[in-house]
Amino acid sequence: MTQLPRTKRSQRRARSAASESHPEPPPGHLPVAGPRQVRRAAAHLIRQDTRAFTAMIVFNALAAAAGLVGPWLLGRIINTVKDGGSVATVDRLALGILAGAVAQLLLSRHARYLGHRFGERTLARIREQFVDRALALPASVVERAGAGDLTARGTTDVATAGQTLRDTGPDVFVAAVQALFILGAVFLLDPLLGACGVLGLVGIWFATRWYLRRAHTAYLEEGAAHSTLAEVLAANASGARTVEAFGLRERRVADSEEQIGRCVAARERTLFLRSVLFPSIDISYAVPVVAVLIVGGVLHEQGSVSLGTVVACALYLRQLSQPLDTILQQVEHLQSSTASFARVEGLAGTAAVEAGAVGTVEGEGRAEGVPADDRIDVDGVCFSYGDGPQVLRDVDLSVRPGERLAIVGPSGAGKTTLSRLLAGIDAPVKGSVTVGRVPIADLPPDRLRRQVVLVTQEHHVFLGTVRDNLRIAAESATDSELRAALTSVGADWADGLEDGLDTELGPGGRLLHGAEAQQLALARVVLADPHTVILDEATALLDPTTARHTERALAAVLHGRTVIAIAHRLQTAHDADRVAVMEDGRVTELGAHDDLVSADGAYAALWHSWHSQPEERPAFG
Ligand SMILES: Nc1ncnc2c1ncn2[C@@H]1O[C@H](COP(=O)(O)OP(=O)(O)OP(=O)(O)O)[C@@H](O)[C@H]1O
Numbered sequence: 001m002t003q004l005p006r007t008k009r010s011q012r013r014a015r016s017a018a019s020e021s022h023p024e025p026p027p028g029h030l031p032v033a034g035p036r037q038v039r040r041a042a043a044h045l046i047r048q049d050t051r052a053f054t055a056m057i058v059f060n061a062l063a064a065a066a067g068l069v070g071p072w073l074l075g076r077i078i079n080t081v082k083d084g085g086s087v088a089t090v091d092r093l094a095l096g097i098l099a100g101a102v103a104q105l106l107l108s109r110h111a112r113y114l115g116h117r118f119g120e121r122t123l124a125r126i127r128e129q130f131v132d133r134a135l136a137l138p139a140s141v142v143e144r145a146g147a148g149d150l151t152a153r154g155t156t157d158v159a160t161a162g163q164t165l166r167d168t169g170p171d172v173f174v175a176a177v178q179a180l181f182i183l184g185a186v187f188l189l190d191p192l193l194g195a196c197g198v199l200g201l202v203g204i205w206f207a208t209r210w211y212l213r214r215a216h217t218a219y220l221e222e223g224a225a226h227s228t229l230a231e232v233l234a235a236n237a238s239g240a241r242t243v244e245a246f247g248l249r250e251r252r253v254a255d256s257e258e259q260i261g262r263c264v265a266a267r268e269r270t271l272f273l274r275s276v277l278f279p280s281i282d283i284s285y286a287v288p289v290v291a292v293l294i295v296g297g298v299l300h301e302q303g304s305v306s307l308g309t310v311v312a313c314a315l316y317l318r319q320l321s322q323p324l325d326t327i328l329q330q331v332e333h334l335q336s337s338t339a340s341f342a343r344v345e346g347l348a349g350t351a352a353v354e355a356g357a358v359g360t361v362e363g364e365g366r367a368e369g370v371p372a373d374d375r376i377d378v379d380g381v382c383f384s385y386g387d388g389p390q391v392l393r394d395v396d397l398s399v400r401p402g403e404r405l406a407i408v409g410p411s412g413a414g415k416t417t418l419s420r421l422l423a424g425i426d427a428p429v430k431g432s433v434t435v436g437r438v439p440i441a442d443l444p445p446d447r448l449r450r451q452v453v454l455v456t457q458e459h460h461v462f463l464g465t466v467r468d469n470l471r472i473a474a475e476s477a478t479d480s481e482l483r484a485a486l487t488s489v490g491a492d493w494a495d496g497l498e499d500g501l502d503t504e505l506g507p508g509g510r511l512l513h514g515a516e517a518q519q520l521a522l523a524r525v526v527l528a529d530p531h532t533v534i535l536d537e538a539t540a541l542l543d544p545t546t547a548r549h550t551e552r553a554l555a556a557v558l559h560g561r562t563v564i565a566i567a568h569r570l571q572t573a574h575d576a577d578r579v580a581v582m583e584d585g586r587v588t589e590l591g592a593h594d595d596l597v598s599a600d601g602a603y604a605a606l607w608h609s610w611h612s613q614p615e616e617r618p619a620f621g
Helices: 003-021 035-047 050-067 069-082 087-136 139-145 147-189 191-200 202-238 240-245 249-302 307-357 415-422 445-451 466-471 479-488 492-496 514-528 544-558 570-575 593-599 602-612
Strands: 376-384 390-399 404-408 430-435 452-455 532-536 562-566 578-583 586-591
Touching: 035 050, 035 087, 035 307, 050 069, 050 087, 050 147, 069 087, 069 147, 069 307, 087 147, 087 307, 139 147, 147 191, 147 202, 147 307, 191 202, 191 249, 191 307, 202 240, 202 249, 202 307, 240 249, 249 307, 376 415, 390 415, 390 586, 404 415, 404 570, 415 452, 415 532, 415 562, 445 452, 452 514, 466 479, 466 514, 479 492, 479 514, 514 544, 532 544, 570 602, 578 593, 578 602, 586 593, 586 602, 593 602
Parallel strands: 404 562, 404 578, 452 532, 532 562
Antiparallel strands: 376 390, 376 430, 578 586
16 A cells, blocks of 8 residues: 555656656647757767767868968958068969868868768668657557647658758858857957957847747747648548538638648748848848948058958958858757757657556566566556546456456447557556556557557558568568468458569559458457457448458457457357446446346346347447
């Protein structure tokens, strides 16, 4: 008993540790990484390619230094001419300017090449990491967040973050070095003129500060608006038939227009920020040059600086606008790409946030990641969808290895919800669902599918070959193992395929009809070889012939495994070892069919009513 508060505390600690770097997302949304997490992830990416990054920095710095040669030598030419120097000296200085320009060109070209290579490699790493994380996401997280958000992160956001690494990052760095070198050169020529130049830049500082304070949130909102729009459009496309069948066209169009309106508003907000920033900056560039020319003119009149020094300082400050422009333009881009990178990195937080929400097993035999045996235990489980009402209340249940358990009950009793928890798709809000004393929802996907697989009526055929579709369940399965799996579920059609396992499936290839798609899915279950199979409406909606085919295939799949069946026909319950009756989120009766019938409770009533109406024996629940 004393263990419980401690567990709650540790869960709270886990949640708060997770939320430090990953702000808790709104319910049903994928998380966005916090600033610290973004910095850490960026530093990690740089560390993975330190040599290329260092070389890029060195060449950029050398290019910036070469860029300083021109104005300095031009100032010297002016002084030489004014002092009546020789033409040969002027020619030599002019050649020096040319050499400086050529050196700058070559060095910055090589620096850019190095930057691109670094960026492309890092982008490839980000993409790979994203795919790994997306595939490892719990199905419930993807279901609730929607495919649109995930797609927007994997396409637009990854591309934006990649562009930053390839172009923006190196550009900002080289521009910063150039700006520092230019200001240093002005100060070296004349500290007073240098001070005038720096004071003239104050306006830029204020304008940029104003912008930065608003930009991050505005760009995050823009990204979120794009994701929601993508989600709505994707739902329109995938649910087109339902939209047509129920005459929902106008409502969907209105929803889409509302989301487009939100996108436009979010874009207008960021556009407004840019439209204030850039004109303010353009004006601010002229100020230091004018200040240096006025003050320099006075100083030259007094004879304290040469004309060449004033011209060189003015040229340097004029030249300063180029790197500052780059920095400011890229700062704007950096804002949007940091927001994008935060959304991409947010996936790393999904596991952490989820871990905080998942119950753990108490005391002895605590979860160590590897199930000790095949026994499934449901212990004091409560569950609700998001902030909704509780749909499971204090459910306790143990399923012994090899047992056939049927779950029956009226519609809405919580049978499907319980099957999702048993399959590790959702995690309980309270209590635990374990296999071999390890919380099921904590198992990594490859280990989970060797323990428990949920079979429903929805069977997706993936674009790709028959082999690709089967190897989802067992990456290293040989062709003969794949064929044996197809044969065991009665998929004889596979033998007649012209290209065998290389036959492409889906649009443009072989289209599978309902029963064939189901057999393919069942062959995947055979290959995954889980010790427990959960059946939820696997054959409920099929026509009688297809259902007979599928049931034969199922029998082959279920042989020698633990079976938990959401029973829609009481014959299934009759044939099971035990029956669990669910009512209003609770298990109200549990036992063998005969015992429950003798007990004369809810199950007995169901059984008698089902038996007395043989012609109306529809599925219930
Ligand atoms: N994704 C969801 N979001 C919110 N509520 C849900 C969701 N899925 C189910 N529910 C609710 O949870 C409760 C239990 O539903 P569940 O589907 O588990 O019951 P069931 O016994 O399997 O019913 P049926 O036999 O009709 O499928 C119901 O009140 C249902 O409305």
